[in-house]
Amino acid sequence: MKSRKRTTIVATSLLAVSMMGCILLLRHIDKTRTVPLVEDSLYITSPKIVKRASLGFDGLMACIYWTRAVQYFGHRHFLRSHSYNELAPLLTITTTLDPHMLPAYQFGASFLAPSPPNGAGQPDRAIQLMEYGIAENPNEWRLYYDLGFVYYTELKNYSKAAEVFDRGSRVPNAHPFLKVLAAQMAEHAEDFATARLLWTAAYEAGYSPEIRQNALEHLRAIKVDEDVTNLQIAVTHFTQSLGRLPTSLWEVAAEENLPGFPIDPDGNPYELSVDGQVLVAEPDNFPFIKRGLPPGYKPGPPKFHSHPNDVPVS
Amino acid sequence: MNARIAYIASNTFREAVRDRVLYNLIAFALLLTGAAIFVGQISIEIERLVVVNLGLTAVSLFGVVIAIFIGIGLVSKEIEKRTLYTVLSRPVRRWEFIVGKFFGLAGTLAVNTFFMAIGVFAALFYVARKFEAGDASILVALYFIILEFLIICSLALLFSSFSSPLLSAVFAFSLFVIGSFADDLRGFAGMTHGATRWIATGTAYLVPNFSTFNVISSVAHQQPVGSQLILQNTLYALFYTAMALSGAILIFERRNLK
Numbered sequence: 001m002k003s004r005k006r007t008t009i010v011a012t013s014l015l016a017v018s019m020m021g022c023i024l025l026l027r028h029i030d031k032t033r034t035v036p037l038v039e040d041s042l043y044i045t046s047p048k049i050v051k052r053a054s055l056g057f058d059g060l061m062a063c064i065y066w067t068r069a070v071q072y073f074g075h076r077h078f079l080r081s082h083s084y085n086e087l088a089p090l091l092t093i094t095t096t097l098d099p100h101m102l103p104a105y106q107f108g109a110s111f112l113a114p115s116p117p118n119g120a121g122q123p124d125r126a127i128q129l130m131e132y133g134i135a136e137n138p139n140e141w142r143l144y145y146d147l148g149f150v151y152y153t154e155l156k157n158y159s160k161a162a163e164v165f166d167r168g169s170r171v172p173n174a175h176p177f178l179k180v181l182a183a184q185m186a187e188h189a190e191d192f193a194t195a196r197l198l199w200t201a202a203y204e205a206g207y208s209p210e211i212r213q214n215a216l217e218h219l220r221a222i223k224v225d226e227d228v229t230n231l232q233i234a235v236t237h238f239t240q241s242l243g244r245l246p247t248s249l250w251e252v253a254a255e256e257n258l259p260g261f262p263i264d265p266d267g268n269p270y271e272l273s274v275d276g277q278v279l280v281a282e283p284d285n286f287p288f289i290k291r292g293l294p295p296g297y298k299p300g301p302p303k304f305h306s307h308p309n310d311v312p313v314s
Numbered sequence: 315m316n317a318r319i320a321y322i323a324s325n326t327f328r329e330a331v332r333d334r335v336l337y338n339l340i341a342f343a344l345l346l347t348g349a350a351i352f353v354g355q356i357s358i359e360i361e362r363l364v365v366v367n368l369g370l371t372a373v374s375l376f377g378v379v380i381a382i383f384i385g386i387g388l389v390s391k392e393i394e395k396r397t398l399y400t401v402l403s404r405p406v407r408r409w410e411f412i413v414g415k416f417f418g419l420a421g422t423l424a425v426n427t428f429f430m431a432i433g434v435f436a437a438l439f440y441v442a443r444k445f446e447a448g449d450a451s452i453l454v455a456l457y458f459i460i461l462e463f464l465i466i467c468s469l470a471l472l473f474s475s476f477s478s479p480l481l482s483a484v485f486a487f488s489l490f491v492i493g494s495f496a497d498d499l500r501g502f503a504g505m506t507h508g509a510t511r512w513i514a515t516g517t518a519y520l521v522p523n524f525s526t527f528n529v530i531s532s533v534a535h536q537q538p539v540g541s542q543l544i545l546q547n548t549l550y551a552l553f554y555t556a557m558a559l560s561g562a563i564l565i566f567e568r569r570n571l572k
Contacts, residue, residue, distance in 0.1 A: 055491065056524065057528075059367040059534050060367040060371045060530075062363075062367075062531075063357070066360055071357075100531075101363065208358070208359055
C-alpha cells in the first residue's frame with residue numbers, strides 16, 4: 001500500500017472515531033448534568049438597541065425574536081411553568097422591530113393573558129401589546145377582536161370588551177360579527193351562549209390551524225362547563241326532591257328525565273362523587289374547563305386534539 | 315461604454331467567476347431551503363415573512379461581502395501581480411481601468427443577485443404555493459439592493475486605489491455600518507449646536523445613506539414602494555457612485571506606480 005493511501009485511511013478512520021467519541025462523550029455529560037445548559041435569558045432587553053444593532057435588517061431580526069418568543073412560551077407551557085418573565089420583553093422587541101407583524105400581537109396576547117399554566121398571567125401586558133398593535137395597524141379589525149377577547153376572558157371586564165368590539169366594528173372592512181359581539185357583550189356577557197358565540201367566531205375567523213385548534217378546545221371546554229352546571233342543578237333538584245344524594249348519574253338522568261346519559265364531548269360519561277359533585281372523567285382532555293375538576297386536581301402537560309378541522313362543539 | 319472598458323469589465327467578471335465567487339449561491343440556496351422548511355416547524359405564521367426577510371437580507375449581505383472583498387483587491391492585486399503594468403502599457407487610460415473594474419464587479423454582483431432572486435421567488439412559491447400582486451414589490455427591494463452594491467463597489471475601489479487591501483476592507487466595512495446609521499447621524503446633528511453641528515451634518519451627508527435603500531421589511535408585508543422613492547434612490551445611487559468613482563480616478567491618476 002502506498003504511503004499516501006495509508007495516511008488517507010488512517011486520517012479518515014481517526015476523524016470518524018474522534019467524532020463519534022466526542023458525540024458519545026457529550027451525550028454522557030448531558031445526562032450527568034442536572035441543570036439546564038443555558039438558562040432562559042435576554043441579554044439585550046432594549047428594543048431600541050436591538051433595532052440599531054440589526055443594521056436595518058430589522059424584519060429578519062423580528063422573525064428571529066418572534067421565533068424565540070414562540071419557543072420560549074412553548075417550552076415553558078410544556079413544563080407547566082408558572083413563570084414567563086422573558087415573554088413580554090421578547091414580544092415587545094419583536095413588535096418594535098416589526099410593528100406590522102400581526103401574528104406577534106394575536107398569538108402574543110393569547111400567550112400573555114391567560115393565567116398560568118396556560119399563559120403568563122399578564123393580561124395588562126397583553127392589553128398593552130394589543131393597544132400598541134392597534135396604534136400601528138389601525139385598520140386591522142382582528143386586533144380589536146383579540147383585545148376585546150382579553151377583556152372578556154381574562155379580566156371579565158365586559159363593558160370594556162363591548163367598547164373594544166364596537167371600536168373594531170367601525171374599522172373599514174370589519175367582520176359584521178363584531179357588531180353582534182358588541183351588542184351581546186353589553187347584555188348577556190356571562191351567558192354560555194355568549195362565550196360560545198365568541199369562540200365560534202374565533203374558530204370561523206381563525207386563519208391558522210393553531211387559532212382554530214385553540215378555539216375548538218375552548219368550545220369543548222364550554223360544552224363541558226355547561227354540562228356540569230346543568231347536571232349539578234339536576235343533582236341538587238334530585239337531592240331536594242328525594243331527601244338524599246343520588247348514588248349515580250344514571251339515577252339522576254332517570255329521575256330528572258334527562259335526554260340520555262350525560263357524556264362529555266369525547267364520549268366519556270360524567271362521574272358523580274360521593275358528596276354529590278359532578279366530575280369530568282378525563283380532565284386532562286379539557287385544558288380550559290373551570291367546572292367538574294376533581295378536588296386537588298393538578299393539570300398535566302397540555303393535550304390538544306388532532307382534529308382542528310372538526311366542526312365546533314355546539 | 316468604450317471597447318477597452320468593456321474588455322476590462324468582462325475580464326474582471328471572468329476572474330471573479332474563476333475565483334469561485336458564485337459558489338456563495340450554493341450556501342444561499344441551502345440557507346433558503348433550510349429556512350423555508352424548518353421555520354414552519356419552530357415558529358408560527360411567519361413562513362412567508364421569513365423567506366422574504368431572510369432571502370433579501372442574505373442577498374444584501376452576501377453581495378456586500380463580495381463587493382468589499384473583491385473590490386478591495388481589484389487594484390492592489392493587479393499591482394502586486396504586476397499585471398497592471400502590462401495593461402497600462404497598452405493604450406488604456408488609468409480612468410478606463412478603474413471604470414472597467416467597476417463595471418466588471420457590478421456585473422458580477424448583478425448576475426449573483428439575479429440567481430439569488432430566482433432562489434427567493436422559488437422559496438416564496440414553495441411556502442405560499444402562489445404569487446400575489448404584492449410580491450412584485452420584492453423586485454423593487456432587489457433593485458435597491460443592486461443600487462446599494464453600486465455604491466459599495468465604488469467605495470471599495472476608491473479605498474483600493476490608495477490603500478492596502480486590509481485597510482480598504484476596514485474602511486469599506488466601517489462605511490457600510492456607518493451608512494446604515496446615516497439617519498441617526500442626521501438626527502444627532504439636528505440635536506447639536508455650533509461646530510459639532512456642522513461636522514455632524516457634513517459627515518451625515520458625506521457617508522452613504524444605506525437606510526434609504528432598505529425596504530425589506532415593507533415588501534415583506536407586501537406594502538408598495540412609491541415611484542418617487544425609486545426615482546430618488548436611483549439618482550442618489552448614481553450620484554454617489556459617480557462621486558466615489560471620480561475620487562478613485564483622481565487618486566489613481568496621480569498614484570506613483572513605479
